[in-house]
Each structure stands twice: as C-alpha cells, then as structure tokens.
Amino acid sequence: MTTAIYAGKPVEVTDEGFLENPSQWDEQMAREIARAEGIEELTDRHWVVIRFMRSQYEEKGAGPSVRVLGKTSGVSVKELYQLFPKGPAKTAAKIAGIPKPIGCI
Amino acid sequence: MTKRVVIVGGGTGGTIVANRLRRAEPPDELEIVVVDQDDHHVYQPGLLFVPFGLAKLDEITRPRGHQLHRGITYRLGKVDRVDVEAEQVLLEDGSSLGYDVLVIASGAVLAPEETEGLTGPGWGEKVFTFYEPGGATALHEALERFRGGSIVVNVIDMPIKCPVAPLEFCFLADSYFHDRGMRPDVKLTYVTPLDGAFTKPVASSRLADLLAAKGVELVTEFNTAEVDGHGGRLIGYDGREVPFDLAVVVPLHNGAPFVGRSPGLGDELGFIDVDEHTLQSRAHPNVFALGDAAGVPVSKAGSVTHFQGETLVENVRQFLRGAPLDALYDGHANCFIETGFGKALLIDFNYDTEPLPGHYPSRVGLPLLKESRLNHLGKLMFQPLYWHGLLPGRDVPGIGADMPTHGKSTATVP
Structure with a gap:
C-alpha cells in the first residue's frame, strides 16, 4: 500500500493505484487519476461510465466487468474501449475510485 | 405432506443433486422432478479430445434419464421462465411445475453471435469452437485436412467453462501435429484477454513456461472486437490484429435463456446470484443454484459442480426442515x-x-x-x-x- 496525492489530498492506494477507501473520492480526484491514466479530458460519456461504476459499487460492493458494463451502462463495449483504451473495467474503476473489479477466475 | 423439489437441468449438477437427494429423503416425503430440454448428457471434458480423434461423441454421450435413480421424475421439456413469486416453473408447452425448492443447474450457453463476425463468413470452415459437440466434430475434420499454417486459439472473454481447456487444446495440438510429422509447419498462438496464461499466479507462470516449451506463442490482454473469418484475422479493440488460417474460438458464455426471461432470478448475464458458501439465492430463499449456472467467484468446471452438489443437497434438506443452512462450500x-x-x-x-x-x-x-x-x-x-x-x-x-x-x-x- 502506498500514499498518493490527488486533488491536494493524500489518499491510500493499492500497489496498482486503486483507492483503498472509495469514500475519499471526489470528481476533481477523478480528473487527476484519469490524466495519470493517459485520459486528458473526461467527456460526458466518460462520466456516464464513471457514475455507473460508482452506483454499481454502492449497490453491489463491486464494479462490473466489461461485458456487464456493455449490457447495462448504456455505453457499448466498442465505445467503452474508445473511452478507456487500456481496459474499460479496470481503468474506469480506478478513475471512479472503487476497487479493482474481481476479474475472472 | 409431500414436498417437491424441481431441478432445472439434467447435467452434472442436476443429476448429482437429484440422486443424492433421492438417497437421503424417502419418496413419500419428497418428490424430485428433473427437467431438461434434451436427452443427451454429454461428458463435457471429453469434448477436448474429439478434435484430435481421441474421443468420439457417442463415447461421451449418454441418455440423461438413465443417469437418474429410480423414484426421480424426468421431464423432457423446455423451460420458458420461472415465476418466483408463484413458485412455479413454466414450460414452453404451456404446462407448469410448482415447487417448494427450485434448484437451477441449467449450465451455461455459448453466445458466439455476440462477437462481431464470429458466426459470419468462415464460421464452420476455418473458425470453430470445440465447446459444443457439433463444433468439436467439425473441428476434427478441419484438423485432419489441415496442411500447415497458423492456428490461433482465442478466448473472447471470461467467464468460460473450464478455463484450462483452451490451454489444453494448445498442448494437444502441439502433440497432434508432432505425431503427424508436421509440427514445424504449424504456428500455434494462444490469444487471451487475461494478463497471463491463467488467472492464478503460480499456475499462470507454470503454464506460460509450458506454452513456451511447446513453441506456442502467447498473446495477452487481447480483447477481441471482431473475428474476420474471410480475411483470417482476429481484430482487438486496441487495433491489434492476429492473423490465422484456422481459428479455434471459445465464445462468450451466458446463463440459460429462461433465466433472462424470469424477472428477479439472475444477473445481467443470466447467472444466478447465490451465496458463494451456501449456494442459496440471495433474493429467493427457496431457490438454489450450482455449477456453471451459478454466479459465484469460482471456475465453471465439473469438479466445482460435483463439490458444490454435496453442499447444496445438505442445505436443501436443512431448508426443507426449516433449519439453518450449515453446509459451506469452500470454493x-x-x-x-x-x-x-x-x-x-x-x-x-x-x-x-x-x-x-x-x-x-x-x-x-x-x-x-x-x-x-x-x-x-x-x-x-x-x-x-x-x-x-x-x-x-x-x-x-x-x-x-x-x-x-x-x-x-x-x-x-x-
């Protein structure tokens, strides 16, 4: 575990850069994490996905996989990869300040 | 009064649960009904061997009803949906089956049509899957005809049944072409969405070593956007391409279609959300699920289903008695x-x-x-x-x- 500074606040993150405590997250932090992930500007479509990730996390305790995102977020899998080229489920979870999705087994 | 357990699916999980329950509970106290849409129980691990001529379909297939003990009703029929409020399974022929406990053991279905191009030109000619009997047989014929070139084995995305089977396919293909004296003419490539050969670190590195030792190239973090059967290439969402002369693809998997038609029963992909230890539905206490149909964080595999079956039977019996569920599956x-x-x-x-x-x-x-x-x-x-x-x-x-x-x-x- 390490400490990172986002939006001027020190936060605990995992070795892979996921927030340890999702309640510390705010929108300014999301913009800075996105930049660190190579996404200069978060568009409205990015925010659709980020907000969906957070609501899913609050409801179910985990972020959804790409397949589930594609079926339920209103953003197609193709567009998800355009928005988050390095892997939508992982990158969007990181920007949304929620834990790394439990991948596949 | 006699209670009734309805089990949807007469494969590995449904059969084990029905037989174990029948032995544990007398028929005058518990009626057991198994519903399935066909009468072919396939020993699914055997499908891996079919493409290499090491097994034939008739050797790995038996009638479902014959695997069930006396005192179990076997019902051939397609489930349209489950009405969880009315506690009824509705069949496509218009009949219905009421239940005290419902066990969902309907497995996973392949969804090749969800991947662009996969069922388009080349499907069944140079693009195959061995995950179902017809595909495994067609792939056998294609391998026999194969005279050299590039073979890719591609997992589209998880979850899939038996996550090691595509790796085994690579190993067996290496062996098969070696035996035919043409291994140097065949390029084998394993293309996976995962960041390694397998999901668990120690096994992943061991399996990656094995792939390398057998001359199988490993392409990781490849998310297939399209299978171009005509042009012979896999196209990733990130723009990468992997060319092939023959592709062996493991398509996306969903739960059984009736789950999607049954409000409140399953998740977005049609798998049943059950407690990972008790296997009881989180939404409906008299619904249980096991095997490939269950949405639990474990591989979809026969061994898992077998182990879950023991747990599930104990918990169904406890539930029928109104006792707390104390059998816990450990994954x-x-x-x-x-x-x-x-x-x-x-x-x-x-x-x-x-x-x-x-x-x-x-x-x-x-x-x-x-x-x-x-x-x-x-x-x-x-x-x-x-x-x-x-x-x-x-x-x-x-x-x-x-x-x-x-x-x-x-x-x-x-």
Missing part, C-alpha cells in the same frame, strides 16, 4: 490439465488458496502442478468414475468437497 476446484504426449498435470485450489505444487490428496498421491504420465492416466480413468461414481452420488474416496491441504507445498506462496 474447491481441481482439474487435470492435458499437456500432450501422454502426460497431464493436476491443479487443486479453493476460494482462499491458489493452485500449489505438492501432491494430491495427500503426500502420497498424484503430483500437483507437474507433468506426469500418472495424471494423464488419472484424466482417462475419470470418465468411468464420472458415470459410475460421481453422478450416482457416491462418495469417492480422496475427492471430497473440502480442499485438502496435506501434501501441498505452501512455501512457494509468493
């Missing part, structure tokens, strides 16, 4: 991994412990995470054990629901 899975040339390795793991080296089930036993002839023989011997031991619901010595820890080397945990 135990084990599988033989065919590595070609008459050898196999064995892995054994659960929710908390990843596959480790050592021996199974104790210090004297089959070698774990290591290629051996003994493991290959174990895999071959498993089919008769499946029909005559597992399905009838007998306890098989050494293969219990809880993961054994004796004989494992824990020193190698990173």
Whole structure:
C-alpha cells in the first residue's frame, strides 16, 4: 500500500493505484487519476461510465466487468474501449475510485 | 405432506443433486422432478479430445434419464421462465411445475453471435469452437485436412467453462501435429484477454513456461472486437490484429435463456446470484443454484459442480426442515490439465488458496502442478468414475468437497 496525492489530498492506494477507501473520492480526484491514466479530458460519456461504476459499487460492493458494463451502462463495449483504451473495467474503476473489479477466475 | 423439489437441468449438477437427494429423503416425503430440454448428457471434458480423434461423441454421450435413480421424475421439456413469486416453473408447452425448492443447474450457453463476425463468413470452415459437440466434430475434420499454417486459439472473454481447456487444446495440438510429422509447419498462438496464461499466479507462470516449451506463442490482454473469418484475422479493440488460417474460438458464455426471461432470478448475464458458501439465492430463499449456472467467484468446471452438489443437497434438506443452512462450500476446484504426449498435470485450489505444487490428496498421491504420465492416466480413468461414481452420488474416496491441504507445498506462496 502506498500514499498518493490527488486533488491536494493524500489518499491510500493499492500497489496498482486503486483507492483503498472509495469514500475519499471526489470528481476533481477523478480528473487527476484519469490524466495519470493517459485520459486528458473526461467527456460526458466518460462520466456516464464513471457514475455507473460508482452506483454499481454502492449497490453491489463491486464494479462490473466489461461485458456487464456493455449490457447495462448504456455505453457499448466498442465505445467503452474508445473511452478507456487500456481496459474499460479496470481503468474506469480506478478513475471512479472503487476497487479493482474481481476479474475472472 | 409431500414436498417437491424441481431441478432445472439434467447435467452434472442436476443429476448429482437429484440422486443424492433421492438417497437421503424417502419418496413419500419428497418428490424430485428433473427437467431438461434434451436427452443427451454429454461428458463435457471429453469434448477436448474429439478434435484430435481421441474421443468420439457417442463415447461421451449418454441418455440423461438413465443417469437418474429410480423414484426421480424426468421431464423432457423446455423451460420458458420461472415465476418466483408463484413458485412455479413454466414450460414452453404451456404446462407448469410448482415447487417448494427450485434448484437451477441449467449450465451455461455459448453466445458466439455476440462477437462481431464470429458466426459470419468462415464460421464452420476455418473458425470453430470445440465447446459444443457439433463444433468439436467439425473441428476434427478441419484438423485432419489441415496442411500447415497458423492456428490461433482465442478466448473472447471470461467467464468460460473450464478455463484450462483452451490451454489444453494448445498442448494437444502441439502433440497432434508432432505425431503427424508436421509440427514445424504449424504456428500455434494462444490469444487471451487475461494478463497471463491463467488467472492464478503460480499456475499462470507454470503454464506460460509450458506454452513456451511447446513453441506456442502467447498473446495477452487481447480483447477481441471482431473475428474476420474471410480475411483470417482476429481484430482487438486496441487495433491489434492476429492473423490465422484456422481459428479455434471459445465464445462468450451466458446463463440459460429462461433465466433472462424470469424477472428477479439472475444477473445481467443470466447467472444466478447465490451465496458463494451456501449456494442459496440471495433474493429467493427457496431457490438454489450450482455449477456453471451459478454466479459465484469460482471456475465453471465439473469438479466445482460435483463439490458444490454435496453442499447444496445438505442445505436443501436443512431448508426443507426449516433449519439453518450449515453446509459451506469452500470454493474447491481441481482439474487435470492435458499437456500432450501422454502426460497431464493436476491443479487443486479453493476460494482462499491458489493452485500449489505438492501432491494430491495427500503426500502420497498424484503430483500437483507437474507433468506426469500418472495424471494423464488419472484424466482417462475419470470418465468411468464420472458415470459410475460421481453422478450416482457416491462418495469417492480422496475427492471430497473440502480442499485438502496435506501434501501441498505452501512455501512457494509468493
């Protein structure tokens, strides 16, 4: 575990850069994490996905996989990869300040 | 009053549960009905061998009804949907079955049509899957005709049944083309969405080493956007392309279609959301699920279904008595991994412990995470054990629901 500074606040993150405590997250932090992930500007479509990730996390305790995102977020899998080229489920979870999705087994 | 358990699905899970329940509960107290849409029980691990001519479909298929003990009703019919409020299973022929407890053991279905181009030009000609009987047979014919070139084995995305099977396919293909004296003419490539050969670290690195040793190229973090059968290439969402002369694709998997038509029963992909230890539905206490149909964080595999079956039967019995559910599934899975040339390795793991080296089930036993002839023989011997031991619901010595820890080397945990 390490400490990172986002939006001027020190936060605990995992070795892979996921927030340890999702309640510390705010929108300014999301913009800075996105930049660190190579996404200069978060568009409205990015925010659709980020907000969906957070609501899913609050409801179910985990972020959804790409397949589930594609079926339920209103953003197609193709567009998800355009928005988050390095892997939508992982990158969007990181920007949304929620834990790394439990991948596949 | 007689109560009724309806089991949807007469495959591995449904058959084990029905037979174990029948032996435990007298017929005048509990009626057991198994529903399935066809009468072909396929020993699914056998499908891996069909493309290489090492097994034939009729050797791995038996009638479903014959695997069920006397005193179990077998009902041939397609489920339209489940009405969880009315506690009824509605069949497509218009009839319905009320239940006190519903067990969903309807497995996973392949969804090749969800991947662009996969079922388009080239499907069944140079793009195949061995995950269903027809595809496995067609692939056998294609391999026999194959005169050299590039073969890619591609997993579209997880979850899939038996996550090691595509790797085994690579190992067996290496062995197969070697035996035909044409291995140098065949390029084998394994293309996976994962960041390694497998999901669990120790096994992943061991399996990556094996792929390298057998000359199989490994392409990771490849998310297939399109299969271009006409042009012979996989196209990734990130723009990468992998060319092929023959593609062996593991399509996306969903739960059974009736789950999607039953409000409140399953998740977005049609798998049943159950407690990972008790296997009871979180939404409906009289609904249970196991095997590939269950949405639990464990591999979709026969061994998992078998181990879950023991737990589920205990919990259904407790539930019928109004007692707390105290049987807990620990995530135990084990599988033989065919590595070609008459050898196999064995892995054994659960929710908390990843596959480790050592021996199974104790210090004297089959070698774990290591290629051996003994493991290959174990895999071959498993089919008769499946029909005559597992399905009838007998306890098989050494293969219990809880993961054994004796004989494992824990020193190698990173």
